[in-house]
Amino acid sequence: MKSILIIMSFFSFLFGSNTQQNDTITILDKPSFKMAINSKKVQLVDVRTPNEFNAGHIKNAKNIDFFNQSNFIKEFNKLNKEEPIYLYCRSGNRSQKAARKLDSLGFKKIFDLKGGYMNWN
Template sequence: MSFLSSLFGTKSQASDKITILDKREYANAITGNKVLLVDVRTSGEFNSGHIKKAINIDLFNAANFQKSFEKLDKEKPVYLYCRSGARSQKAAKKLVGMGFSKIYDLKGGYMRWS
């Protein structure tokens, strides 16, 4: 990506399907709505604390990650988060590759949430 395209916001196909939300936007989107809320951290991290109603699908457990998301409706919005935002961005890109089209990621991850 060139400097000018990054400056003026040229989006890739993947970024058209991934929206990064700040804490307030994310909270508004998931509160009172039936959404698929996925924590992509390890089970140990998840058990140490997570957002209410989140399910844990560990990005680092590749076989389970793939299998778990293959069972889900690709047309429904998916809300992802991790510790700081790096893993959830990787997970979001994987989901785009699997055919998901409405992916929301928590900016700053669980560290910003708590």
């Protein structure tokens, strides 16, 4: 029985639509992310560089470059830490780092797009 639960957990991890990282950070697949950002006005942030952002981005996203750490912290401190925040980058790597940083800054609910902008189109 225990081995069945382990196998089910493994398949759930691999194929589940949402992957929970911790209580604050949730990784969402494209359909879940899209539904969430389209259902209401949200804090949507693209953490790629300005050049990447200007080459194409999700509608209504704000660009806050993860690599510019002083500006990154300054700009995120202007946002509401009590409201959910939705993040993405190119592939999901930077946004995961950004999510951990936002968690340490006191943001309560962080949602990250699995696969990033490459997965969006």
